Amino acid sequence: MTPETIIHAAPHGKKKLTLEDKLYLVKTKKDNISHITIEHKKCTRCQNKVCLRVCPANTYEERDGKIEAAYENCLECGSCKVACPEGAIKWENPRGGFGVTFLNG
Amino acid sequence: MKQSDKIEVIVVGAGPSGLACAYTLAKAGVEVLVLERGEYPGAKNMFGGIFFSSIMEKFFPNFLEDAPWERFVGKRKFALLTGDSEMTFEMSPSSFNRSPFNHSFIARRGQMDQWFAKKVEEAGGNIIPNYCVRDFLYEKGKVVGITSGGDDDSFLADCIVCSEGANSLLTERAGLREKIGPEYRSIAVKENIRFSQSVLEDRFGVTGQQGAAYEYFGSSVKGLLGNGFIYTNKDSLSVGVGFSLSDFIKSGNKKTPHDILEEFKSHPSIAPLVRGGETVEYMAHMIPSDGYNRLPKFYRDGLLITGDAAGLLNTSFFHEGVNLAMQSGILAAETIIEARAKKNYSSENLSKYEEKLNASFILQDLKNCKNFLSFLTTHKAIINEYPALMNDILVEYFTVSEKPKTTIKKEIFNRIRKNVNIPRMASDMWGAWRNLV
Numbered sequence: 187m188t189p190e191t192i193i194h195a196a197p198h199g200k201k202k203l204t205l206e207d208k209l210y211l212v213k214t215k216k217d218n219i220s221h222i223t224i225e226h227k228k229c230t231r232c233q234n235k236v237c238l239r240v241c242p243a244n245t246y247e248e249r250d251g252k253i254e255a256a257y258e259n260c261l262e263c264g265s266c267k268v269a270c271p272e273g274a275i276k277w278e279n280p281r282g283g284f285g286v287t288f289l290n291g
Numbered sequence: 292m293k294q295s296d297k298i299e300v301i302v303v304g305a306g307p308s309g310l311a312c313a314y315t316l317a318k319a320g321v322e323v324l325v326l327e328r329g330e331y332p333g334a335k336n337m338f339g340g341i342f343f344s345s346i347m348e349k350f351f352p353n354f355l356e357d358a359p360w361e362r363f364v365g366k367r368k369f370a371l372l373t374g375d376s377e378m379t380f381e382m383s384p385s386s387f388n389r390s391p392f393n394h395s396f397i398a399r400r401g402q403m404d405q406w407f408a409k410k411v412e413e414a415g416g417n418i419i420p421n422y423c424v425r426d427f428l429y430e431k432g433k434v435v436g437i438t439s440g441g442d443d444d445s446f447l448a449d450c451i452v453c454s455e456g457a458n459s460l461l462t463e464r465a466g467l468r469e470k471i472g473p474e475y476r477s478i479a480v481k482e483n484i485r486f487s488q489s490v491l492e493d494r495f496g497v498t499g500q501q502g503a504a505y506e507y508f509g510s511s512v513k514g515l516l517g518n519g520f521i522y523t524n525k526d527s528l529s530v531g532v533g534f535s536l537s538d539f540i541k542s543g544n545k546k547t548p549h550d551i552l553e554e555f556k557s558h559p560s561i562a563p564l565v566r567g568g569e570t571v572e573y574m575a576h577m578i579p580s581d582g583y584n585r586l587p588k589f590y591r592d593g594l595l596i597t598g599d600a601a602g603l604l605n606t607s608f609f610h611e612g613v614n615l616a617m618q619s620g621i622l623a624a625e626t627i628i629e630a631r632a633k634k635n636y637s638s639e640n641l642s643k644y645e646e647k648l649n650a651s652f653i654l655q656d657l658k659n660c661k662n663f664l665s666f667l668t669t670h671k672a673i674i675n676e677y678p679a680l681m682n683d684i685l686v687e688y689f690t691v692s693e694k695p696k697t698t699i700k701k702e703i704f705n706r707i708r709k710n711v712n713i714p715r716m717a718s719d720m721w722g723a724w725r726n727l728v
Contacts, residue, residue: 205549208482208573215330236540242480242548242575262335263575264458265478265548268471269536279460282328282439283421290483290527290572291337291400 209243209259217284220257221277222266228274229253240269262286298324300627301437301448303424303461305332306400307613308598309454310407311620314350317416319628324446325408325416326437328423333404336456337481337576340522340529341504342398343614346621348391351410355390359402361524362502363392366495369608370560371509371678372519377560378509378682388501394614397502397522397529399483427451427465427594433637434465434593450593450636452623454616457577457599459587467596468587473536475585475602477517477578480548481531482556484568488526494564495523506608509678511558512551515539516667516674519555521564530556530565533578538668548575578612579604583661589648590641595623603653607660607727615653622647666726670719673727677719680710 222245229235235253237246243259246266253274255266262285267277279285300316302309305327316323329335341364348354365388370379387393408418428436428445436447455461457476462468486494495503507519517534532552539548546554556565581587581602589601597603598616605611626644630636648654667673684703692699707713 203570205573208549208570211570211572212574234540234543239545239547240478240536240539242478244547244549261573261575262458263478263577264460265476265536265575265577268476268577269473269540273470278425279328279423279458282423283330285335286574287330287334288337288572288574289399289401290524290529291333291335291574291576 205244212261213287213289214258215284215287216258217280219281220255221280221285222255222257222260223276224253224255225274225276226252228272232272232274234271236269236271237266237275240265260285296445297447298322299449299631300324300452301326301446301450302452302454303437304328304454304456304598304600305404305408305418305420306336306454306456306598306616307404307407308600308603308616308620308623309452310404310411311346311350311617312452312454312597312624313416313418313620314407314411314414315621315624316627317411317414319624320415321624321628321631323416324448325411325418326422326424326446327418327420329420331401331405331420332408332418333401334420336400336404337479337574338400338612339479339481339520339531339533339610340397340524341610342396342403343394343611344396345394346614346617347407348394355392357406358396359406360396360398362397362497362500363388364395364397364504365392365501366497366503368503368505370505370507370511371681372507372511372558372560373509373679373682375559376682376686377558378678378685395504397504397524399524424455424461427461432592434591450595450627450630450641452620452627453594453596453600454598454620455600457579459600462587462596462600465591465594467589467591467594473540475579475581477533477535477580478539478548478575479531479533479578480552480573480575481529482552482570482574483524483527483572484530484565485527485571486568490567491523491526491528497523505564506610507555507561508674510675511555513542513544513546513554514671514675515542515544515551516664519561521561527571528565528568530561535580535664535668536577580606580664582606582664583654583657586657589645590638592638592641593636595626595641595644597623603648603657605656605660607663611656615656618651618653619648622651622653662726666722670722672716672719673723677716680707
Protein backbone atom coordinates (compact mmCIF):
# COMPACT_ATOMS: atom_id res chain seq x y z
CA MET A 187 0.00 0.00 0.00
CA THR A 188 2.99 2.29 0.04
CA PRO A 189 3.31 4.65 -2.88
CA GLU A 190 6.15 3.61 -5.16
CA THR A 191 6.91 6.63 -7.24
CA ILE A 192 5.98 10.23 -7.42
CA ILE A 193 6.28 11.84 -10.79
CA HIS A 194 8.14 15.10 -10.60
CA ALA A 195 6.79 17.02 -13.51
CA ALA A 196 8.49 20.25 -14.35
CA PRO A 197 6.17 23.00 -15.56
CA HIS A 198 6.12 22.81 -19.33
CA GLY A 199 8.31 25.30 -21.07
CA LYS A 200 9.03 27.29 -17.93
CA LYS A 201 12.05 27.20 -15.74
CA LYS A 202 11.23 25.71 -12.36
CA LEU A 203 11.68 28.41 -9.75
CA THR A 204 13.91 27.71 -6.79
CA LEU A 205 13.09 28.95 -3.31
CA GLU A 206 15.63 31.73 -3.81
CA ASP A 207 13.87 32.79 -7.01
CA LYS A 208 10.57 32.90 -5.16
CA LEU A 209 11.92 34.88 -2.22
CA TYR A 210 13.18 37.38 -4.75
CA LEU A 211 9.55 37.90 -5.85
CA VAL A 212 8.38 38.92 -2.38
CA LYS A 213 7.98 42.64 -1.87
CA THR A 214 10.12 43.47 1.15
CA LYS A 215 11.25 46.65 2.82
CA LYS A 216 14.47 45.73 4.50
CA ASP A 217 15.27 47.12 7.92
CA ASN A 218 18.88 47.52 8.99
CA ILE A 219 18.22 45.85 12.32
CA SER A 220 17.14 42.23 12.67
CA HIS A 221 13.76 41.38 14.18
CA ILE A 222 15.10 37.94 15.03
CA THR A 223 17.58 37.31 17.82
CA ILE A 224 18.97 33.95 18.81
CA GLU A 225 20.23 32.96 22.23
CA HIS A 226 23.07 30.79 21.03
CA LYS A 227 23.70 29.33 24.46
CA LYS A 228 20.31 27.62 24.35
CA CYS A 229 21.06 26.15 20.91
CA THR A 230 23.86 24.01 22.31
CA ARG A 231 21.28 21.91 24.17
CA CYS A 232 19.20 21.44 21.04
CA GLN A 233 19.19 18.03 19.40
CA ASN A 234 17.09 18.35 16.29
CA LYS A 235 17.57 22.01 15.23
CA VAL A 236 14.07 22.20 13.82
CA CYS A 237 14.63 25.86 12.85
CA LEU A 238 16.77 24.63 9.98
CA ARG A 239 13.82 22.92 8.29
CA VAL A 240 10.64 24.54 9.61
CA CYS A 241 11.23 27.92 8.01
CA PRO A 242 9.39 28.30 4.68
CA ALA A 243 12.01 30.84 3.61
CA ASN A 244 15.04 28.87 4.75
CA THR A 245 16.06 31.79 6.93
CA TYR A 246 18.15 29.74 9.33
CA GLU A 247 21.55 28.35 8.65
CA GLU A 248 24.17 26.66 10.81
CA ARG A 249 27.58 28.24 10.36
CA ASP A 250 30.52 26.98 12.40
CA GLY A 251 28.13 25.30 14.78
CA LYS A 252 26.18 28.49 15.28
CA ILE A 253 22.61 29.15 14.12
CA GLU A 254 22.31 32.38 12.14
CA ALA A 255 19.16 34.02 10.75
CA ALA A 256 19.08 35.80 7.39
CA TYR A 257 16.25 37.97 8.71
CA GLU A 258 15.77 39.84 5.45
CA ASN A 259 14.32 36.64 3.91
CA CYS A 260 11.74 36.21 6.68
CA LEU A 261 8.11 35.87 5.53
CA GLU A 262 6.91 36.73 9.05
CA CYS A 263 4.95 33.55 9.70
CA GLY A 264 6.56 33.12 13.12
CA SER A 265 6.79 29.33 12.90
CA CYS A 266 10.43 29.32 13.99
CA LYS A 267 9.64 30.88 17.35
CA VAL A 268 6.75 28.50 17.91
CA ALA A 269 8.72 25.44 16.82
CA CYS A 270 11.97 26.14 18.68
CA PRO A 271 12.01 23.62 21.56
CA GLU A 272 14.51 25.64 23.59
CA GLY A 273 12.83 29.02 23.33
CA ALA A 274 16.08 30.29 21.86
CA ILE A 275 14.50 32.26 19.03
CA LYS A 276 13.21 35.67 19.94
CA TRP A 277 11.03 36.64 17.02
CA GLU A 278 9.41 40.06 17.00
CA ASN A 279 7.37 41.81 14.35
CA PRO A 280 9.58 43.99 12.17
CA ARG A 281 9.20 47.70 12.83
CA GLY A 282 6.04 49.29 11.45
CA GLY A 283 6.16 49.52 7.68
CA PHE A 284 9.19 47.24 7.37
CA GLY A 285 9.33 43.61 6.29
CA VAL A 286 7.07 41.87 3.80
CA THR A 287 4.09 43.25 1.93
CA PHE A 288 1.90 40.52 0.47
CA LEU A 289 0.04 41.49 -2.67
CA ASN A 290 -1.90 38.26 -3.09
CA GLY A 291 -2.36 37.09 0.48
CA MET B 292 2.85 61.64 26.69
CA LYS B 293 0.31 64.21 25.62
CA GLN B 294 -3.11 63.96 27.18
CA SER B 295 -4.63 64.44 23.72
CA ASP B 296 -3.27 61.02 22.80
CA LYS B 297 -6.04 59.37 24.76
CA ILE B 298 -8.65 57.65 22.61
CA GLU B 299 -11.75 55.69 23.58
CA VAL B 300 -10.80 52.43 21.89
CA ILE B 301 -7.61 51.24 20.20
CA VAL B 302 -7.72 48.21 17.94
CA VAL B 303 -4.40 46.49 17.27
CA GLY B 304 -4.41 45.05 13.75
CA ALA B 305 -6.49 45.82 10.66
CA GLY B 306 -7.53 42.29 9.72
CA PRO B 307 -11.13 41.04 9.48
CA SER B 308 -11.72 40.89 13.25
CA GLY B 309 -10.08 44.22 14.08
CA LEU B 310 -11.87 45.99 11.27
CA ALA B 311 -15.25 44.41 12.11
CA CYS B 312 -14.77 45.59 15.68
CA ALA B 313 -13.75 49.09 14.58
CA TYR B 314 -16.62 49.34 12.12
CA THR B 315 -19.19 48.36 14.74
CA LEU B 316 -17.72 50.85 17.21
CA ALA B 317 -17.50 53.68 14.70
CA LYS B 318 -21.11 53.13 13.65
CA ALA B 319 -22.11 53.42 17.29
CA GLY B 320 -20.31 56.74 17.57
CA VAL B 321 -17.36 55.41 19.58
CA GLU B 322 -13.99 57.01 18.93
CA VAL B 323 -11.77 54.26 17.54
CA LEU B 324 -8.22 54.07 16.23
CA VAL B 325 -6.88 51.03 14.38
CA LEU B 326 -3.11 50.50 14.37
CA GLU B 327 -1.75 48.33 11.57
CA ARG B 328 1.89 47.25 11.31
CA GLY B 329 1.80 46.70 7.55
CA GLU B 330 2.02 49.42 4.96
CA TYR B 331 -1.71 49.00 4.40
CA PRO B 332 -4.46 46.80 5.89
CA GLY B 333 -3.95 43.27 4.61
CA ALA B 334 -0.28 43.74 3.71
CA LYS B 335 0.82 41.18 6.29
CA ASN B 336 -2.15 38.88 5.91
CA MET B 337 -2.49 35.60 4.14
CA PHE B 338 -5.31 33.09 4.07
CA GLY B 339 -6.13 30.08 1.94
CA GLY B 340 -8.40 31.97 -0.27
CA ILE B 341 -12.10 31.72 0.58
CA PHE B 342 -13.74 34.73 2.12
CA PHE B 343 -16.91 33.65 3.94
CA SER B 344 -19.01 36.74 3.56
CA SER B 345 -22.27 36.22 5.45
CA ILE B 346 -21.29 38.68 8.18
CA MET B 347 -19.73 41.19 5.81
CA GLU B 348 -22.98 41.14 3.81
CA LYS B 349 -24.91 42.23 6.89
CA PHE B 350 -22.66 45.28 7.10
CA PHE B 351 -22.75 45.94 3.38
CA PRO B 352 -25.79 44.64 1.50
CA ASN B 353 -24.09 45.67 -1.75
CA PHE B 354 -21.06 43.46 -1.00
CA LEU B 355 -21.66 41.47 -4.19
CA GLU B 356 -21.42 44.48 -6.48
CA ASP B 357 -18.97 46.52 -4.50
CA ALA B 358 -16.35 44.27 -2.83
CA PRO B 359 -13.13 43.28 -4.59
CA TRP B 360 -13.65 39.51 -4.65
CA GLU B 361 -12.05 37.45 -7.41
CA ARG B 362 -14.60 34.72 -8.12
CA PHE B 363 -17.51 33.09 -6.31
CA VAL B 364 -17.08 29.45 -5.27
CA GLY B 365 -19.39 27.72 -7.72
CA LYS B 366 -17.49 24.50 -7.78
CA ARG B 367 -16.05 22.58 -4.85
CA LYS B 368 -13.88 19.55 -5.03
CA PHE B 369 -12.74 17.32 -2.20
CA ALA B 370 -10.03 14.95 -3.24
CA LEU B 371 -8.17 12.18 -1.49
CA LEU B 372 -4.61 11.89 -2.69
CA THR B 373 -2.44 8.86 -2.23
CA GLY B 374 1.19 8.74 -3.36
CA ASP B 375 0.41 9.15 -7.06
CA SER B 376 -3.35 8.68 -7.35
CA GLU B 377 -6.47 10.69 -6.74
CA MET B 378 -10.07 10.01 -5.78
CA THR B 379 -12.41 12.93 -6.00
CA PHE B 380 -15.82 14.13 -5.03
CA GLU B 381 -16.88 17.23 -6.89
CA MET B 382 -20.00 19.34 -6.56
CA SER B 383 -21.41 22.33 -8.35
CA PRO B 384 -24.91 22.83 -6.97
CA SER B 385 -27.09 25.40 -8.69
CA SER B 386 -27.62 27.18 -5.36
CA PHE B 387 -23.87 27.85 -5.04
CA ASN B 388 -23.98 29.34 -8.52
CA ARG B 389 -26.56 31.99 -7.95
CA SER B 390 -26.81 34.89 -5.54
CA PRO B 391 -25.85 34.87 -2.66
CA PHE B 392 -23.35 32.26 -3.90
CA ASN B 393 -23.27 30.40 -0.58
CA HIS B 394 -21.50 33.46 0.89
CA SER B 395 -18.20 32.02 -0.36
CA PHE B 396 -15.86 34.14 -2.43
CA ILE B 397 -12.30 33.58 -3.48
CA ALA B 398 -10.39 36.71 -2.62
CA ARG B 399 -7.01 38.22 -1.87
CA ARG B 400 -6.61 39.67 1.56
CA GLY B 401 -4.74 42.80 0.55
CA GLN B 402 -7.63 43.89 -1.66
CA MET B 403 -10.43 42.80 0.66
CA ASP B 404 -8.95 44.22 3.85
CA GLN B 405 -8.20 47.56 2.21
CA TRP B 406 -11.75 47.77 0.94
CA PHE B 407 -13.12 47.03 4.39
CA ALA B 408 -10.69 49.51 5.98
CA LYS B 409 -12.02 52.23 3.71
CA LYS B 410 -15.54 51.48 4.96
CA VAL B 411 -14.31 51.79 8.53
CA GLU B 412 -12.84 55.20 7.74
CA GLU B 413 -16.05 56.29 6.04
CA ALA B 414 -17.89 55.31 9.22
CA GLY B 415 -15.63 57.59 11.24
CA GLY B 416 -12.89 55.22 12.42
CA ASN B 417 -9.22 56.14 12.11
CA ILE B 418 -6.57 53.81 10.78
CA ILE B 419 -2.82 54.33 11.10
CA PRO B 420 -0.70 51.96 8.99
CA ASN B 421 3.05 51.34 9.43
CA TYR B 422 2.54 51.28 13.20
CA CYS B 423 3.71 48.22 15.09
CA VAL B 424 2.49 47.84 18.67
CA ARG B 425 5.23 46.35 20.86
CA ASP B 426 3.49 46.14 24.18
CA PHE B 427 0.59 47.27 26.29
CA LEU B 428 0.86 49.96 28.93
CA TYR B 429 -0.48 49.08 32.35
CA GLU B 430 -1.72 50.97 35.35
CA LYS B 431 -2.51 48.99 38.50
CA GLY B 432 -2.91 45.83 36.43
CA LYS B 433 -5.28 47.45 33.95
CA VAL B 434 -4.33 47.78 30.32
CA VAL B 435 -4.44 51.51 29.63
CA GLY B 436 -2.57 51.96 26.39
CA ILE B 437 -0.11 50.69 23.84
CA THR B 438 3.43 51.54 22.87
CA SER B 439 5.46 51.03 19.74
CA GLY B 440 8.59 50.90 21.84
CA GLY B 441 9.72 54.47 21.21
CA ASP B 442 9.97 56.79 24.19
CA ASP B 443 7.17 59.17 23.37
CA ASP B 444 5.40 56.94 20.93
CA SER B 445 2.33 55.61 22.67
CA PHE B 446 -1.43 55.95 22.85
CA LEU B 447 -3.72 55.74 25.84
CA ALA B 448 -7.24 54.35 25.58
CA ASP B 449 -10.23 53.41 27.71
CA CYS B 450 -10.17 49.96 26.20
CA ILE B 451 -7.86 48.04 23.86
CA VAL B 452 -8.86 45.32 21.41
CA CYS B 453 -6.02 43.03 20.38
CA SER B 454 -6.62 41.66 16.88
CA GLU B 455 -2.97 41.01 16.18
CA GLY B 456 -3.41 37.69 14.37
CA ALA B 457 -1.94 34.21 14.67
CA ASN B 458 1.46 35.22 15.99
CA SER B 459 -0.21 36.33 19.21
CA LEU B 460 2.91 38.00 20.59
CA LEU B 461 1.00 40.61 22.58
CA THR B 462 -1.60 38.14 23.80
CA GLU B 463 1.19 35.99 25.19
CA ARG B 464 2.91 39.03 26.68
CA ALA B 465 -0.30 40.12 28.40
CA GLY B 466 -0.45 36.75 30.15
CA LEU B 467 -3.68 35.70 28.47
CA ARG B 468 -2.21 32.48 27.21
CA GLU B 469 0.67 30.14 27.83
CA LYS B 470 3.64 30.19 25.50
CA ILE B 471 2.53 29.08 22.06
CA GLY B 472 4.08 25.72 21.26
CA PRO B 473 3.89 23.88 17.94
CA GLU B 474 0.77 21.98 19.06
CA TYR B 475 -1.14 25.27 18.90
CA ARG B 476 -0.33 26.24 15.35
CA SER B 477 -0.31 25.02 11.78
CA ILE B 478 1.74 26.54 9.03
CA ALA B 479 0.57 27.36 5.53
CA VAL B 480 2.59 28.30 2.48
CA LYS B 481 1.11 29.33 -0.82
CA GLU B 482 1.99 30.63 -4.22
CA ASN B 483 0.12 32.93 -6.50
CA ILE B 484 0.45 31.53 -10.02
CA ARG B 485 -0.68 33.66 -12.91
CA PHE B 486 -2.42 32.44 -16.07
CA SER B 487 -4.35 33.96 -18.87
CA GLN B 488 -7.98 34.09 -17.87
CA SER B 489 -9.08 31.83 -20.72
CA VAL B 490 -6.54 29.11 -19.88
CA LEU B 491 -7.61 29.20 -16.25
CA GLU B 492 -11.31 29.02 -17.10
CA ASP B 493 -10.86 26.17 -19.57
CA ARG B 494 -8.64 24.24 -17.20
CA PHE B 495 -11.01 24.47 -14.25
CA GLY B 496 -14.22 24.40 -16.24
CA VAL B 497 -15.50 27.71 -14.91
CA THR B 498 -17.04 30.66 -16.73
CA GLY B 499 -17.72 34.31 -16.03
CA GLN B 500 -17.29 35.06 -12.35
CA GLN B 501 -17.56 31.43 -11.35
CA GLY B 502 -14.60 29.95 -9.50
CA ALA B 503 -13.40 26.62 -8.17
CA ALA B 504 -12.14 25.57 -4.74
CA TYR B 505 -10.19 22.32 -4.73
CA GLU B 506 -9.11 20.78 -1.43
CA TYR B 507 -6.81 17.81 -1.26
CA PHE B 508 -6.82 15.50 1.74
CA GLY B 509 -5.40 12.05 2.37
CA SER B 510 -1.63 12.04 2.07
CA SER B 511 -1.56 15.28 0.07
CA VAL B 512 1.08 16.75 2.38
CA LYS B 513 3.39 13.80 2.94
CA GLY B 514 1.05 12.11 5.41
CA LEU B 515 1.08 15.10 7.73
CA LEU B 516 -2.00 16.41 9.44
CA GLY B 517 -3.06 19.00 6.91
CA ASN B 518 -4.08 19.47 3.32
CA GLY B 519 -3.35 21.08 0.01
CA PHE B 520 -5.55 23.50 -1.89
CA ILE B 521 -6.08 25.28 -5.18
CA TYR B 522 -8.39 28.27 -5.48
CA THR B 523 -9.08 30.13 -8.69
CA ASN B 524 -8.66 33.89 -8.65
CA LYS B 525 -9.64 35.91 -11.70
CA ASP B 526 -6.44 35.28 -13.61
CA SER B 527 -4.30 33.41 -11.10
CA LEU B 528 -4.35 30.42 -8.78
CA SER B 529 -3.74 30.30 -5.06
CA VAL B 530 -1.90 27.02 -4.62
CA GLY B 531 -0.79 26.00 -1.17
CA VAL B 532 -0.37 23.50 1.62
CA GLY B 533 -1.02 23.73 5.32
CA PHE B 534 -0.14 21.32 8.09
CA SER B 535 0.24 21.00 11.83
CA LEU B 536 3.58 22.25 13.14
CA SER B 537 3.76 19.65 15.89
CA ASP B 538 3.04 16.86 13.41
CA PHE B 539 5.70 18.26 11.10
CA ILE B 540 8.26 18.28 13.89
CA LYS B 541 7.32 14.85 15.23
CA SER B 542 7.44 13.26 11.80
CA GLY B 543 11.16 13.96 11.68
CA ASN B 544 10.47 14.93 8.09
CA LYS B 545 13.61 16.24 6.45
CA LYS B 546 11.51 18.23 4.01
CA THR B 547 10.91 21.93 4.43
CA PRO B 548 7.47 23.52 3.99
CA HIS B 549 8.65 24.73 0.60
CA ASP B 550 9.65 21.17 -0.39
CA ILE B 551 6.22 19.92 0.66
CA LEU B 552 4.53 22.59 -1.45
CA GLU B 553 6.71 21.69 -4.43
CA GLU B 554 5.91 17.98 -4.05
CA PHE B 555 2.22 18.78 -3.83
CA LYS B 556 2.52 20.82 -7.03
CA SER B 557 4.27 17.96 -8.81
CA HIS B 558 1.73 15.29 -7.83
CA PRO B 559 0.40 13.82 -11.11
CA SER B 560 -3.06 15.20 -10.34
CA ILE B 561 -1.87 18.69 -9.52
CA ALA B 562 0.95 19.25 -12.03
CA PRO B 563 -1.37 19.54 -15.04
CA LEU B 564 -3.46 22.14 -13.21
CA VAL B 565 -0.55 24.44 -12.38
CA ARG B 566 1.75 23.92 -15.35
CA GLY B 567 2.69 26.80 -17.57
CA GLY B 568 1.68 29.46 -15.09
CA GLU B 569 3.96 32.16 -13.80
CA THR B 570 4.59 32.19 -10.07
CA VAL B 571 4.39 35.82 -9.03
CA GLU B 572 4.44 35.53 -5.25
CA TYR B 573 5.33 33.11 -2.48
CA MET B 574 3.90 33.58 1.02
CA ALA B 575 3.67 31.93 4.42
CA HIS B 576 1.50 32.33 7.50
CA MET B 577 0.57 30.50 10.65
CA ILE B 578 -2.93 29.21 11.36
CA PRO B 579 -4.26 28.83 14.90
CA SER B 580 -5.08 25.26 15.86
CA ASP B 581 -5.68 25.93 19.55
CA GLY B 582 -9.04 24.21 19.36
CA TYR B 583 -11.85 24.50 21.87
CA ASN B 584 -10.05 22.90 24.80
CA ARG B 585 -6.96 25.09 24.71
CA LEU B 586 -8.27 28.54 23.95
CA PRO B 587 -6.60 31.53 25.59
CA LYS B 588 -8.31 33.82 28.04
CA PHE B 589 -10.32 36.35 26.04
CA TYR B 590 -10.10 39.42 28.26
CA ARG B 591 -8.57 41.18 31.20
CA ASP B 592 -9.03 44.66 32.69
CA GLY B 593 -9.12 47.05 29.73
CA LEU B 594 -8.32 44.42 27.08
CA LEU B 595 -10.18 42.06 24.74
CA ILE B 596 -8.69 39.71 22.15
CA THR B 597 -10.36 38.66 18.92
CA GLY B 598 -9.93 36.56 15.78
CA ASP B 599 -6.81 34.47 15.19
CA ALA B 600 -5.12 35.99 18.24
CA ALA B 601 -7.86 34.40 20.32
CA GLY B 602 -7.56 31.09 18.44
CA LEU B 603 -11.05 31.52 16.99
CA LEU B 604 -10.71 29.45 13.87
CA ASN B 605 -12.62 26.36 12.84
CA THR B 606 -9.90 23.74 12.63
CA SER B 607 -12.06 21.13 10.88
CA PHE B 608 -12.71 20.51 7.19
CA PHE B 609 -14.68 23.73 7.01
CA HIS B 610 -11.61 25.92 7.41
CA GLU B 611 -13.75 28.87 8.30
CA GLY B 612 -11.76 31.70 9.80
CA VAL B 613 -12.73 35.07 8.40
CA ASN B 614 -16.37 34.89 9.47
CA LEU B 615 -15.49 33.72 12.98
CA ALA B 616 -12.92 36.48 13.22
CA MET B 617 -15.41 39.12 12.10
CA GLN B 618 -18.11 37.91 14.44
CA SER B 619 -15.69 37.95 17.39
CA GLY B 620 -14.77 41.53 16.49
CA ILE B 621 -18.45 42.48 16.47
CA LEU B 622 -19.05 40.80 19.84
CA ALA B 623 -16.02 42.58 21.31
CA ALA B 624 -17.43 45.88 20.04
CA GLU B 625 -20.86 45.16 21.53
CA THR B 626 -19.23 44.33 24.85
CA ILE B 627 -17.32 47.60 24.76
CA ILE B 628 -20.43 49.60 23.90
CA GLU B 629 -22.18 48.12 26.95
CA ALA B 630 -19.15 48.74 29.18
CA ARG B 631 -18.93 52.28 27.89
CA ALA B 632 -22.47 53.00 29.02
CA LYS B 633 -21.33 52.07 32.54
CA LYS B 634 -18.01 53.91 32.06
CA ASN B 635 -16.34 50.77 33.38
CA TYR B 636 -13.99 48.54 31.42
CA SER B 637 -13.09 46.19 34.25
CA SER B 638 -12.59 42.52 33.52
CA GLU B 639 -15.92 41.86 35.19
CA ASN B 640 -17.75 43.99 32.65
CA LEU B 641 -15.64 42.72 29.77
CA SER B 642 -16.37 39.11 30.75
CA LYS B 643 -19.66 39.57 28.87
CA TYR B 644 -17.54 39.08 25.78
CA GLU B 645 -16.92 35.45 26.68
CA GLU B 646 -20.63 34.92 27.33
CA LYS B 647 -21.36 36.33 23.89
CA LEU B 648 -18.75 34.10 22.27
CA ASN B 649 -20.24 31.09 24.01
CA ALA B 650 -23.73 31.92 22.83
CA SER B 651 -22.61 32.49 19.23
CA PHE B 652 -21.81 30.05 16.44
CA ILE B 653 -18.11 30.74 17.06
CA LEU B 654 -17.60 28.69 20.20
CA GLN B 655 -20.42 26.30 19.34
CA ASP B 656 -18.64 25.39 16.11
CA LEU B 657 -15.28 25.18 17.84
CA LYS B 658 -16.83 22.91 20.43
CA ASN B 659 -18.30 20.74 17.71
CA CYS B 660 -14.86 20.15 16.20
CA LYS B 661 -12.92 20.14 19.45
CA ASN B 662 -11.54 16.64 18.87
CA PHE B 663 -10.88 17.02 15.17
CA LEU B 664 -7.10 17.44 15.30
CA SER B 665 -6.45 15.19 18.27
CA PHE B 666 -8.55 12.43 16.70
CA LEU B 667 -6.66 12.61 13.42
CA THR B 668 -3.34 12.72 15.28
CA THR B 669 -4.10 9.40 16.94
CA HIS B 670 -5.83 7.88 13.92
CA LYS B 671 -3.34 8.50 11.15
CA ALA B 672 -4.72 5.50 9.24
CA ILE B 673 -7.54 7.79 8.13
CA ILE B 674 -5.02 10.02 6.38
CA ASN B 675 -2.68 7.43 4.96
CA GLU B 676 -3.90 3.83 5.04
CA TYR B 677 -7.60 3.94 4.28
CA PRO B 678 -7.44 6.24 1.26
CA ALA B 679 -4.68 4.08 -0.21
CA LEU B 680 -6.69 0.92 0.48
CA MET B 681 -9.80 2.42 -1.06
CA ASN B 682 -7.76 3.41 -4.08
CA ASP B 683 -6.34 -0.10 -4.45
CA ILE B 684 -9.78 -1.67 -4.16
CA LEU B 685 -11.33 0.63 -6.73
CA VAL B 686 -8.41 0.11 -9.10
CA GLU B 687 -8.76 -3.64 -8.77
CA TYR B 688 -12.51 -3.46 -9.29
CA PHE B 689 -12.27 -1.37 -12.44
CA THR B 690 -9.18 -2.97 -13.92
CA VAL B 691 -10.00 -4.53 -17.25
CA SER B 692 -9.09 -8.19 -17.55
CA GLU B 693 -10.50 -11.54 -18.59
CA LYS B 694 -11.08 -12.47 -14.98
CA PRO B 695 -14.74 -13.03 -14.18
CA LYS B 696 -16.14 -10.25 -11.99
CA THR B 697 -17.12 -12.77 -9.31
CA THR B 698 -13.46 -13.78 -8.98
CA ILE B 699 -12.42 -10.13 -8.70
CA LYS B 700 -14.99 -9.51 -6.01
CA LYS B 701 -13.74 -12.54 -4.10
CA GLU B 702 -10.15 -11.33 -4.41
CA ILE B 703 -11.08 -7.90 -3.15
CA PHE B 704 -12.94 -9.39 -0.25
CA ASN B 705 -9.93 -11.55 0.63
CA ARG B 706 -7.60 -8.60 0.36
CA ILE B 707 -9.74 -6.59 2.77
CA ARG B 708 -9.89 -9.50 5.18
CA LYS B 709 -6.12 -9.91 5.02
CA ASN B 710 -5.06 -6.27 5.22
CA VAL B 711 -7.65 -4.68 7.40
CA ASN B 712 -8.46 -5.10 11.00
CA ILE B 713 -12.21 -4.85 10.47
CA PRO B 714 -13.23 -4.02 14.04
CA ARG B 715 -10.53 -1.36 14.19
CA MET B 716 -11.63 0.14 10.90
CA ALA B 717 -15.26 0.11 11.99
CA SER B 718 -14.31 1.88 15.20
CA ASP B 719 -12.15 4.38 13.27
CA MET B 720 -15.01 5.13 10.91
CA TRP B 721 -17.46 5.60 13.76
CA GLY B 722 -14.89 7.86 15.44
CA ALA B 723 -14.43 9.79 12.21
CA TRP B 724 -18.16 10.35 11.93
CA ARG B 725 -18.35 11.56 15.52
CA ASN B 726 -15.22 13.69 15.60
CA LEU B 727 -14.58 14.89 12.10
CA VAL B 728 -17.90 15.73 10.54
